[in-house]
Amino acid sequence: MTDLSAFPITKKWPAHHPDRLQLYSLPTPNGVKVSIMLEETGLPYEPHLVNFETKDQTTPEFLSINPNNKIPAILDPDGPGGRPLSLFESGAILIYLAEKTGQLMPPDPAGRYHTIQWLMFQMGGVGPMFGQVGFFNKFAGKDYDDKRPRDRYVAESKRLLVVLNRRLADNAWLVGDAFTIADVATFPWINNLIGFYEAGNLVGITEFPHVTRALGAFMARPAVAIGMNTPNRIT
């Protein structure tokens, strides 16, 4: 039986199944990337809710695996060499899980680099820009009189949507016919922009029919439906 008791995070979030991959998360656009990936691959895992209302992400136990106090993070009891591995940053976790399972990453080197390329496009562009649109459209920033910061992030988000729309005009998914971790990283953010952030009209989402077509296909996947609500907010 695997023993994870040396990891302080297991003091706050006990591992009831220490032989399974431990997920510390919340169903946000970054959090669901990992739960969707775990559901897609079928890797056994144990989800733990990191509650932002009680600032769980700033506790010493959480900081012991992510000094950057952000979800998602994982602790895999069966990491490289059979030893436990903890990881944070959703993009790094997706690459790790793709390589561990041999899924959602094309096996040929060019396909692999193209997948990482579109994953980085999400991590460096889509996530940060859409997140700022959310702040200025839905949260504290919506009360700012000066609309220039909001408009700047909306314009950059539209530019990114143009790029995605062009790419998806000729490809089922971001890397072609294969569904990859780049899609797992990107579509939760598009869904959130239109849904939770209520910014669909602001970015003119109807101008991007290939993006919305692919988003529909993404949301229809059974693993996505489960991953979008994992860990369950009601525990």
Ligand SMILES: N[C@@H](CCC(=O)N[C@@H](CS)C(=O)NCC(=O)O)C(=O)O
């Ligand atoms: N680059 C990080 C970003 C993670 C991130 O921003 N997580 C947010 C939720 S979507 C968070 O944990 N926020 C809590 C906080 O900042 O205190 C990743 O992709 O993992």
